[in-house]
Amino acid sequence: xxxxxxxxxFIKTLACGTTVTLSFSGLPLRSLSAxxxxxxxxxxxxxxxxxxxxxxxxxxxxxxxxQKIYARDYHARDMNGWPDTERYLYAVRTDxxxxxxxxxxLSALPPELQPLSIIDENVIARDRMSIAGGMEKPFFVKAGxxxxxxGQPVAMLIFEDFQTYRxxxxxxxxxxxxxxxxxIAEKQGTTKYSPQNTYVRNDETGFNYVDVSENYDxxxxxxxxxxxxxxxxxxxxxxxxxxxxxxxxxxxxxxxxGLVWFDHNTGKLNLVLGTQSPSADxxxxxxxxxxxxxxFKLSAIDLxxxxxxxxxxxxxxxxxxxxxxxxxxxxxxxxxxxxxRFEQFQVGLxxxxxxxxxxxxxxxxxxxxxxxxxxxxxxxxxxxxxxxxADVAAMNTNNCYEIEKAISHGEATDTKDLIGGSQxxxxxPQAVIAIEALLDEAxxxxxxxxxxxxxxNLLDQNSKTITGAPILKKLQINKILDKLxxxxxxxxxxxxxxxxxxxxLKYGVGLAxxxxxxxxxxxxxxxSIEIGRNGSVTIHSPYIDxxxxxxxxxxxxxxxxxxxxxxxxxxxxVALFNRLELSSSYEEYxxxxxxxxxxxxxxxxxxxxxxxxxxxxxxxACLSAFHQFHVVEQAALTLMLETVLPAASLIWxxxxxxxxVSWQEGKLITEGRPPLSWDQIVAVIFEKGLPSLTVVHASxxxxxxxxxxxxxxxxxxxxLDFIAMGSSADNLSPLDRSNFYYPPEKKERYGHSxxxxxxxxxxxxxxEDSKKVKVEDCVTxxxxxxxxxxxxxxxxxxxxxxxxxxxxxFEDCPNTPAGPGNGEWNLDQYKIASLSDMPRKPELxxxxxxxxxxxxxxxxxxxxxxxxxALLNALSMATSGHxxxxxxxxxxxxxxxxx
Numbered sequence: 001x002x003x004x005x006x007x008x009x010f011i012k013t014l015a016c017g018t019t020v021t022l023s024f025s026g027l028p029l030r031s032l033s034a035x036x037x038x039x040x041x042x043x044x045x046x047x048x049x050x051x052x053x054x055x056x057x058x059x060x061x062x063x064x065x066x067q068k069i070y071a072r073d074y075h076a077r078d079m080n081g082w083p084d085t086e087r088y089l090y091a092v093r094t095d096x097x098x099x100x101x102x103x104x105x106l107s108a109l110p111p112e113l114q115p116l117s118i119i120d121e122n123v124i125a126r127d128r129m130s131i132a133g134g135m136e137k138p139f140f141v142k143a144g145x146x147x148x149x150x151g152q153p154v155a156m157l158i159f160e161d162f163q164t165y166r167x168x169x170x171x172x173x174x175x176x177x178x179x180x181x182x183x184i185a186e187k188q189g190t191t192k193y194s195p196q197n198t199y200v201r202n203d204e205t206g207f208n209y210v211d212v213s214e215n216y217d218x219x220x221x222x223x224x225x226x227x228x229x230x231x232x233x234x235x236x237x238x239x240x241x242x243x244x245x246x247x248x249x250x251x252x253x254x255x256x257x258g259l260v261w262f263d264h265n266t267g268k269l270n271l272v273l274g275t276q277s278p279s280a281d282x283x284x285x286x287x288x289x290x291x292x293x294x295x296f297k298l299s300a301i302d303l304x305x306x307x308x309x310x311x312x313x314x315x316x317x318x319x320x321x322x323x324x325x326x327x328x329x330x331x332x333x334x335x336x337x338x339x340x341r342f343e344q345f346q347v348g349l350x351x352x353x354x355x356x357x358x359x360x361x362x363x364x365x366x367x368x369x370x371x372x373x374x375x376x377x378x379x380x381x382x383x384x385x386x387x388x389x390a391d392v393a394a395m396n397t398n399n400c401y402e403i404e405k406a407i408s409h410g411e412a413t414d415t416k417d418l419i420g421g422s423q424x425x426x427x428x429p430q431a432v433i434a435i436e437a438l439l440d441e442a443x444x445x446x447x448x449x450x451x452x453x454x455x456x457n458l459l460d461q462n463s464k465t466i467t468g469a470p471i472l473k474k475l476q477i478n479k480i481l482d483k484l485x486x487x488x489x490x491x492x493x494x495x496x497x498x499x500x501x502x503x504x505l506k507y508g509v510g511l512a513x514x515x516x517x518x519x520x521x522x523x524x525x526x527x528s529i530e531i532g533r534n535g536s537v538t539i540h541s542p543y544i545d546x547x548x549x550x551x552x553x554x555x556x557x558x559x560x561x562x563x564x565x566x567x568x569x570x571x572x573x574v575a576l577f578n579r580l581e582l583s584s585s586y587e588e589y590x591x592x593x594x595x596x597x598x599x600x601x602x603x604x605x606x607x608x609x610x611x612x613x614x615x616x617x618x619x620x621a622c623l624s625a626f627h628q629f630h631v632v633e634q635a636a637l638t639l640m641l642e643t644v645l646p647a648a649s650l651i652w653x654x655x656x657x658x659x660x661v662s663w664q665e666g667k668l669i670t671e672g673r674p675p676l677s678w679d680q681i682v683a684v685i686f687e688k689g690l691p692s693l694t695v696v697h698a699s700x701x702x703x704x705x706x707x708x709x710x711x712x713x714x715x716x717x718x719x720l721d722f723i724a725m726g727s728s729a730d731n732l733s734p735l736d737r738s739n740f741y742y743p744p745e746k747k748e749r750y751g752h753s754x755x756x757x758x759x760x761x762x763x764x765x766x767x768e769d770s771k772k773v774k775v776e777d778c779v780t781x782x783x784x785x786x787x788x789x790x791x792x793x794x795x796x797x798x799x800x801x802x803x804x805x806x807x808x809x810f811e812d813c814p815n816t817p818a819g820p821g822n823g824e825w826n827l828d829q830y831k832i833a834s835l836s837d838m839p840r841k842p843e844l845x846x847x848x849x850x851x852x853x854x855x856x857x858x859x860x861x862x863x864x865x866x867x868x869x870a871l872l873n874a875l876s877m878a879t880s881g882h883x884x885x886x887x888x889x890x891x892x893x894x895x896x897x898x899x
Contacts, residue, residue, distance in 0.1 A: 020286045020289075020298050020299065020300060020301060021299065021300040021301070022279075022282045022283070022286070022300070022301050022574075022578065023300065023301070023302045023303070023574075023575040023578070043535070044564060044565075044666065045058075045555075045565055045566065045567045047060070047061070047552075047555070047565075048552075048555060048556060048565040048566075049565075051559035051563055051564055051565060051663065051666070052556050052559040052560070052565070053556070054552050054555070054556060054565075054789050054791070054792075057549060057551075057552045057792075058551050058552045058555045058566075058569060059307065059545075059551055059552075069306060069307045070254050070257070070274055070306055070307055070308075070309045071254075071257045071258050071259065071272050071273050071274040071306040071308075071309075072254055072255075072257035072274075072309070072338055073306075074259050074272050074306070075259070075336065076259065076261065076333070076334035076336070079259070079261075079270070079272070079334075082261050082270065082334055083261070083333045083334060085333045085334070086161070086162075086333065086334050086335075086336050087116065087158050087159060087160065087161075087331045087332070087333055087334065087335045087336070088158070088159045088160075088161065088162055088164075088165035088335070088336055088337070089156060089157070089158055089159075089324070089327055089331075089335050089336065089337040090115075090156070090157045090159065090165060090168065090169055090172065091153040091155075091156050091157075091323070091343070092104055092153060092154050092155045092156070092157065092172060092178060092179065093150075093151045093152065093153050093154075093343075093346065093347070093823060094141060094147040094150060094151060094152050094153075094154060094179060095150060095151075095176075095179075095821070095822045095823050095824075096147070096150060096181065096817060096821075096822070097146060097147045097148070097149055097150050097152075097381075097416040097417075097821070098146065098184055098185055098416075099146060099181040099182060099183065099184055099185060100144060100145065100146055100181070100182040100183050100184075100185050101141050101142070101143055101144070101145060101146065101147065101154060101179060101180070101181065101182070102143060102144075102180040102181065102182040103143050103179075103180045104120075104154045104155055104178055104179045104180060105177070105178060105180060106118075106157075106172075106178070108171055108172070108175060108177065108178065109168055109171060109172070112164070113159075113164055113167055113168040113171070115157035115158055115159050115168070116158050116159065116160055116331075116332070117157070117158040117330045117331065118155055118156075118157055118158075119140075119155060119156040119157075119158075119326070119327055119330050120140050120142070120154060120155040120156075121138060121139070121140040121141070121142035121154075122142065123330075124139060124140070124326070126295075127294065127295035127296065127329075128291045128292070128293050128294040128295060129288055129289070129291070129294065129295075129296075129326060129329075130287055130288055130289070130290050130291045130294070131287075131288075132284045132285065132287050132288045132319075132322040132326075135284075135319065135322065135382060136382075136383060137381065137382065139153070139322075139323065139326060140152070140153050140154055140155065140156075141153070141154050142154075146185035146416075147381075147416070148381040148382075148416060149347075149380055149381025149382070149415075149416050149417065149418070149419060149821070150346065150416070150417075150418070150819075150821025150822065150823075151343075151346040151347035151821055151823065152381065153323070154179055156323065156326075156327045158327065158330060158331050158335065173342070173823070174823070174824060190413050190414070190415060191413070191414045192387075192411050192412065192413055192414060193379050193383045193386055193387045193411075193412045193413070193414050194387060195387055195391065196387065196390075196409070196410065196411040196412075197391050197394060197395075197409070197410055198220060198394070198407065198408070198409040199394055199395055199397075199406070199407075199408045199409075199466050199467055200220055200223050200224060200227070200406070200407050200408075201403070201404070201405065201406045201464070201466050201467070201468055202223050202226060202227055202404075202405050203404040203405065204226070204404075204405070205223060205226070207219065207223045208464070208466075208467060208468025209466075209467040209468055209749055209751070210467050210468035210469050210746065210749045210750060211468050213746070213749060224407055226405075227370055227372070227405045227406070227407050228372070228407075230361055230369055230370035230405055231359055231361050231370050231371075231372055233361065235363070235369075236361035236362055236363055236369050236370070237361070237362050237363075237364070237442070237445070237446065238359065238360070238361055239359070239360050239362070239438045239441055239442050239445070240357070240358065240359035240360070240438070241357070241358065241434075241437065241438060241441075241883065241885050242355070242356070242357045242885065243354075243355070243356050243357070243358070243430070243433060243434055243437075243885045243886070244353075244354070244355050244356075244885065244886045244887070245351075245352075245353070245354045245356075245429075245430055245433070245807075245886075245887045246353055246811070246812045246813065246814070246887050246888060247350040247351060247352065247353040247378070247417075247418050247420065247812075247813040247814075247815060248350060248351040248423070248806070248807055248811040248812065248813055249314075249344070249345055249348060249350055249351075249811070249813055249820070249830065250310065250311075250312060250313065250314030250348070250349070250350075250351070250423055250424075251310075251806075251811075251830075251832055252308070252309055252310020252311060252312075252314055252315075252547070253309045253310045253547075254274065254308070254309025254310060255338070255339040255340060255341055255343065255344035255348070256274070256315065256318060256320045256338075256339045256344060256348065257274065257337065257338040257339060258271065258272060258273045258274070258320065258321065258324045258336075258337055258338075259271070259272040259334060259335070259336050259337075260272070260324050260325060260327075260328040260331075260334065260335050260337075261328065261331075261333065261334040261335065262296070262328040262329050262331065264296075264332075266299060266300075267296075267297045267298050267299035267300065268299055268300040268301070268302065269285070269298060269300070269301045269302070269325060269328060270301075270302050270303075271285075271301070271302070271303045271304070271321070271324070271325065272303075272304045272306060273303060273304075273305060273306065273321055273324075274305075274306045274307060274308035274309055274315065275305060275308060275315055275318070275321060275544070276308060276311045276313070276315045276316045276318075276544050276546055277315075277316055277317060277544075278303050278305045278542075278544070278572055278574060279542065279574050279616060280317065281303070281321045281322075282301050282303055284321075284322055285301060285321060285322055285325040286298065286301060288322065288325060288326055289329075295329075296329040301325075303574075304572075305544060305571070305572025305573075305574075306572075307545060307571075308544065308546050308547075309547075310546065310547050311544070311546025311547060312423060312424040312546060312547065312548070312860070312861075313349070313385075313421060313422030313423045313424060313426065314348065314349050314421065314422075314423060315349070315546070316349075316385060316421060316422045317384050317385055317421065317422075318348075318349060318421075319347075319382060319419075320337075320339070323337075324337050341826050341827065342823055342824065342825065342826055343823070345813070345820040345825040345826065345830065346820055346821060346822075346823045346825070347419065348419075349384060349419055349420070349421030349422075349423075350380070350418045350419065350420055350421065350423070350813055351420070351421075351423035351807075352377035352378055352379065352386065352389060352390075352412070352420035352421075352423075352427075353377070353378040353417070353418075353420070353813075353815060354375060354376065354377045354378070354393075354430050355376045355378075356373065356374060356375040356376065356393070356430055356434055357373065357374050358371070358372070358373040358374075358397070358434035358435060358438055359371070359372045359373070360435070360438050360439075360442070362442055362446070364446070365448075365456065366442065366443065366446055366448045366452070366453040366456050366457075367456050367457060368401060368402075368403050368457050369404075369405065370403070370404075370405040370406065371397065371398065371403050371405070371406040371407070371408070371435075372406070372407045372408070373394070373397040373406075373407070373408045373409070373431075373434060373435075374394075374408070374409045374410075375390050375393040375394055375397075375408075375409070375410045375411070375427070375430060375431070376390070376411055376412075376413060377389060377390045377393070377410075377411070377412045377413070377420055377427070378412075378413055378415055378417050378418075378420055378815065379412035379413055379414055379415065379419070379420045380415055380416075380417045380418050380419035380420050381414075381415065381416050381417065381419055382419045383412075383414070384419060384420065384421045384422075385421055385422045386412035386420045386421070387410075387411065387412040388422075389412065389420070389421075389422055389423075389426055389427040390410035390411050390412045390427060391410045391427075392410075392426050392427040392428065392517070392752075393410050393427030393428065393430050393431045394408040394409055394410030394427075394431075395408070395410070395465075395466060395467060395517075395751045395752065396427070396428050396431045396465075396466075396515070396517060396752070397431050397434065397435065397466060398435070398459075398465060398466045399431060399432055399435045399436070399513070399514060399515055400454070400457075400458060400459055400475075400477050400513050400514070400515040400757065401435070401454075401457040401458060401459060402457060402458065402459050402460070402463040402464070403457070403466065406466050408466055410427070415815075417815040417821070418813055418815055418819070418820065418821055424800065424803060424860070424861050424864050425516070425861050425864055425865050426861065428514065428516050428517070428861070428865050429804075429807070429864065429865050429868050429869075432512065432514045432865050432866060432868070432869045433868055433869045433872065436512040436513070436514075436866070436869035436870070436872075436873065437869060437872055437873065437883065437885070439453055439454065439457075440510070440511070440512075440873045440876065441876075441883055444881065450511050450873075451481050451484075451485045451511070454481060454513060455478065455481060458477050458478060459471055459475055459477065459515070460475070461474060461475075465750075465751065465752065467749065467750060467751045469702075469749075469750035469751060469752070469753060470750075471755075472702060472703075472753045472754070473754065473755070473850075473853065474850040474851070474853070475515065475755060475757050475783070476757060476783045476847050476850055477513060477515070477757045477759070477783075479781075479783075479847055480513060480757055480758070480759040480781040480782075480783065480847070481513065481759060483759075483781045483845055483847075484511065484759050484760075484761050484779065484781055487761060487779050489509060489761045489763060489777050489779055490509060490511070490761055493507075493508075493509040493763070493877075496509075496763075497877075500765060504767075504768045504769065505765050505766065505767060505768065506765065506766035506768060506878040506879065506898070507763065507764070507765055507766075507776075507877075507878055508763065508764050508766075508873075508874040508875060508876065508877030508878030508879070509761060509762070509763045509874055509877060510761070510762050510763075510764075510869075510870040510871060510872065510873030510874030510875070510876070510877065511759070511760070511761055511870055511873060512759070512760055512866040512867070512868075512869035512870035512873060513757065513758070513759040513760075513866055514757070514758050514759070514862065514865035514866035514869070515755045515756075515757050515758075516622070516755065516756050516757075516758065516858075516859075516861050516862035516865045517751075517752035517753075517754060517755050518622035518623060518626060518752075518754050518755070518756060518857065518858025518861070518862070519622075519623060519626070519627060519700065519752065519753070519754050519858065520617060521701065521748050521749070521750065521751060521752075522613065522614040522617075522699065522700070522701045522748060523614055523617040523623070523627055523699070523700045523701075524584065524612060524613070524614030524615045524616045524617050524697065524698070524699050524700075525543075525616070525617065525623075525627050525628055525630070525631045525697070525698050525699075525700070526541070526542050526577040526616065526631065526695070526696070526697050527539070527540075527541060527557075527628070527631035527632040527633075527634065527635040527695075527696055527697075527698075528540035528541070528573075528576060528577070528632075528635055528693065528694060528695040528696070529558055529562075529566075529632065529635045529636055529639055529693075529694055530692060530693045530694075531639065531643070531682060531685060531692040531693075532567075532692075533682070533686055534682075535678055535679055535682040536567040536568065537558055537562065537564060537565070537566045537567050537568075538566060538567065538568040538569070538570065539554055539555060539557070539558070539566045539568070539569040539570065539632055540569075540570045540573040540576050540577075540695075541554055541569065541570070541571055541572075541573060541628060541632065542572065542573055542574045542577055542616060543571060543572075543623070543624060543628045544571060544572050545571050545624075547799075548622075548624060548792075548796060548860040549624075549789065549792035549795065549796070550571070550624035550628065551569050551571050552789055552792060553624055553625060553629060553788045553789050553792060554566070554569060554624065554628060554629060554632050555569050556788055556789060557629050557632035557633040557635075557636060558632070558633075558635075558636040559636075560633050560636060560637075561633070561636040561637045561639070561640040561644075562636045562639065562640060562644065562663075563663030563666060563667075563668065563678070564666060564678060576695060576729055577616070577695065577697075579729060579732070580610070580695060580697070580722065580724060580732075581610055582610050582611075582612050582615055582697060582722060583610050583611060583612070583615065584611070584612055584613060584614050584615040584699075609734060610722075612697050612699050612705075612721045612722055613699035613701060613705050613721060613742060614699040614700070614701065615697075622756070622858030622859065622860045622861045622862065623858055624858075624860075625784075625785075625788055625856035625857065625858055625859065625860075626754065626785075626855055626856050626857060626858050627698075627700060627858075629788060629856060630698060630704070630719070630855065631696060631697070631698045631720075634696055634698065634718060634719065634720055635694050635695070635696045637718070638694045638696060638709075638711075638718075638723050638725065638735075639691070639694050639725075640658065641658065641711045641713075641714065641716065642690070642691050642694070642711050642712060642725055642735075643685055643690045643691050643692065643694075643725075644668070644681055644685075645657070645658070645661070645713070646688075646690055646712060646713065647681045647684040647685050647688065647690055648661065648668055648670075648676055648681060650684055650688065651676060651680060651681070651684060652670065652673045652676075654670070654673065656670065657714065666678060668681065689727060691725035691726055691727060692727050692728075693725065693726055693727065693728060693729065693732065694723065694724070694725045695723075695724045695725075695732060696720050696722065696723045696724075697720065697721055697722040697723075698719060698720050698721060699721050701742075701743045701747050701748055702743055702747040702750055702753035703743050703747075704719030704720075705719070705720075705721045705740075705741065705742055705743070706718065706719050706720075706721075706741040707720065707721055707737045707738065707739060707740050707741065708737065708738045708739040709723055709735045709736070709737055710735055710736040710737075710738075711735065717739070721737070721740075722734065722737070723735045723737075754857065754858070755857075756782070756783060756784065756785075756857040756858055756859045756862035757782075757783045757862075758780060758781070758782045758783070758859070758862045758863060758865060758866050759780065759781050759866055760778065760779070760780045760781075760866040760867050760870040761777075761778070761779050761780075761870065762775060762777070762778045762779075762839075762867060762870045762871055762874050763775070763776045763777045763778070763874060764776065764871065764874045764875060764878055765878075766875075766878050766879070766894060766898075768898060770891070771891040771892075771894040771895045771898065772891060773809055773875070773889070773891075773894065774837075775805055775809075775837065775838065775839050775871070776839055777839050777840075777841070777842075777843075778801060778839045778842045778843070778867070779842075779843040779844075779845065780797060780801075780842070780843070780844050780845070780863065780866070780867075781845045781846075781847065782797070782844065782845070782846050782847065782859060782862065782863060783846075783847050783850070783857065784846050784847070784856065784857050784859045785849050785850075785853050785855055785856045785857035786849050786853065786854060786855055786856045787846060787856065788856050790846070793844070793846065793859060793863075794844055796859060796860050796863050797842070797844045797863040798838075798842060800860075800861075800863035800864030800867065801838065801839075801842055801863075801864070801867060802832075802833045802837075802838060803833075803864055804864050804867035804868050804871065805833040805837055805838065805867070805871070806831075806832045806833040806837075807868050807887065807888070808867075808868050808871045808872065808887055808888060808889060809833070809837070809871070809888055809889060809890075810831040810832060810833060810837075810888055811830065811831065811832060811888060812830075812887075812888050813825075813830070844863075868887075872884055872889075875889060879894070879897045879898065882897045
C-alpha cells in the first residue's frame, strides 16, 4: 500500500474545535553557507571538503562575519512580506513574591512615552485568552494577589518604536514605585509537581521497576522495609550525608529574544525565535487562542527557528515564546522583544536548587550492599520539566555501580522561587555528587584505595540499573579508571602536595566517574537529504543546534553513503516532516483502526501507513551524535539505494548492489568500470527523474524499530520505520514497508538504555592566606564511541569544564529577596568561571570504541557530569578530609575549615 503526500500542512485542532495550521522553517540557507561557493555550487563544501571530516564549523564563518543567525539579529525589515514598522515590548515585572499586589501605576511615564497598548490579567480575561499548555498559573498577577514567583509580570507594554521603548524602560526598569505592593501575603504550604517517582530494586525478591509492572506501586510498601533493614544493619558500615546545590543560570551567550507579527487580516501568527523546542512551542502557543469566543481568531502559525545562541536545556520549554505570542495579538504590526541580562537572570530557566540525601551501606571490603537516596528539586513558580529532571536524578542514583538493593526517590516542589528547568546533565550531576562523594569518603574511612573501591562495584555487561534494566552496550569504565590511575596527576599527588605545603599552599586531587544517560525511553527522529540540480547536498532536520555543534556533525552524515558532506543544513525544519502526517497515537486516527492488532501488538501497514512508534522528541544536547546522526546517515543510504545506484547502473550498463561499489576521492568506483564523478551521477538523476529528496523517520526504544522497505531493485531491512522519496516536497511517495519489528513493550520501562561513561581527575590549590581556590590541572577520560567530529568533542569538554568549575566554586542564584529575582542582577553580581579560573592545559583522553561499536555516544552532557564531584573530592584532600556538601564552596567556607 502506498499513498501520496499532499501539500496539507500539519494541523492542530484546538479544544474549541478550531484548526490551526502549524508551519516551521529553519534559517535561510544563505545564513549557514560558509562561502559564496557553497550557495551556488554543488562542489565540495569549503567547510568540509574531505568526506567525513570538518575543517571548521558549518556556521563558523557566518558567526565570525556577524551574519544574521540569532533571533536577536532579525528585524521586521529583514522578513519577506512583513510590514517594516516595528513595535517594542516590555514587561512590568514583580520584584518580590511575598506581598499582595494592589495595582500598578504608569504615571511616571510622560505622555510621549506612554505605551500604545497595555496587556494585563483583566485584558486577556476580557478577550478570552487561555493559559497556554504547561503553564497552569496565570500569565499576569492581578490586583489582590501575590506573585507566583519573582518576575511574574503585572502587565506587558507595547511601545511605538525603539527610542520610545528605550526611554520608557530607563524610567520603569528599576523603579520601585510602579507596582503598588500591599500587605504581606499568607504563606502557602509547599506542594509538589507531578509526577513523583520512586525506584526500588531488591534482587533477593526479584523486585524492580522493569520486571514488576502491574502492581509495582502496591508492592513498594512491602519491599522498601526489607532494604531499610539492610541500611540500618550492624553488619555494614554506613555512610550518609545531606547535600545542597544552588540554583545557577545557564549563562548562554544570547539572552532570549524574538520577533512576531500577528496578521489581523488573515489570523496568521509569524514568529522568529531562538528555541530548543519549536514544535512544542507552537502547539502551546496555539492553545492561548483556543477558548470559545476568543477575540482573536488564529488560523496559522509560522515559525522561523534561529540558532538559539546557547541552550543546553536553558531554552527547553521556556515561557518566553508564549508571552511574545500572546502580546502579538495586541500589536498593530511586528513586535520585537529582547531580554537584557537583568531580565534573563530574573526569569530565565535555572539549574534547580536541590536538596538531596544519600545513604549507602558497605561491607568491610567496600562493596555496596544497599542504597537509599532522595532528590528534592525546587521547581519554582512554573512546572517546566522539573519533575522529569528529578526523575532522572533518582533513576541514575546508582551511577556506574551495581547495587542490588536500592531505594531512590525524585520530586520537584512547586514554590514561588526562581523557575527551574532542564540544564546540562538533566539531574545527573547531583546524583553523581552524592554517590561519588560518599564512595570517596568510604574509601578513606575503610582504608581502601579510591580506585579499588570503585572497581569492586562497577557495572558490567551482566549488570542492571536501578530500574532493573540490563546494560545494553559495553561500558569501558574499567579502562577509564586504568587511564586515570596511571596518570601522573594521580601518581604524583602526594609529592606535589608536600612541595606546595612549603609555600603555604594546600593541594588536593579528586577522582570521580559518571555514567551519563542519553535519550529517553522512546525517541522519535526525522532526517532528510536533498540533492540539488547543481549537485549540492542539503540536509533538513527538525533538531536544534544549541551550541553543541550538531549542525556540523550532521553535515558529515551523508559522507558514509554519498561520498560527500553537506553543502547546506537547514536546522529547526519541521514543515517538511509535518507533511508526512505521521502519528504515534492511536487516537489521532481512530477511523482507520478497524482491525485487531497482531499478537505482537503491531500496527500493520494496511491499518495505518502513517503510524510510527515515537514521532518527534525534543532537542536534547546529547541526542545529536547518536539519534540524529543515525537518521540522516540512513537518509543518505536510501538515496544511495534508490537514486545513486540506479543512476550509476544506467551509466555503466551494469547491475549493482551496495557491496559492489565504493567512494574514492569523491568518485564512485566499481571493478572493471571507469570512475564516476558526482556531477555525472547528478546529471542522470535529474535526466531520468530519479528521486532527489528523501525524508525518513526512525523510532528508538532501547533499540531501533526495524522494517523491510521495498526499493526499486531490492528489499532491505533498515533501522527506520518510514521512508518517503520524490523529486520535491510536493510529490513525495512512501516506500512500501513490511515485517515490522517493534521492541517489546517491557523495554519502555527501562528508563535509560544508553550511557556515555566519563571519568575525571582534577587538582586544586588553596592559598592559605586568601583562601582562594585555583584549579590547576584536569584530565578526563571519555568513552565517546565512534567519533564523528573530534574537534567538537574537545570543545564540548572545555565548555563542560568551565560550567562545572563555576557550579562548584562561583555561581549562585539565591532564592532570597536580594537574589536575581529582584531584577537587579547582572554579571557584576553573578560570577562565572573565566579563563583565569580554568586549568592551563586541560587534557581529554578519548577511548577507542569498544569492539563492534559503530555508533557515537551522546557526550555533550557527559563531559561535565563527573567534574563537580571530582572537584569536591579534591577539596576534601586539600582540607585534610573535610567534606563540603553545599555549593558553591566559597572563600568563607574554606576559611571556616582552615581556621
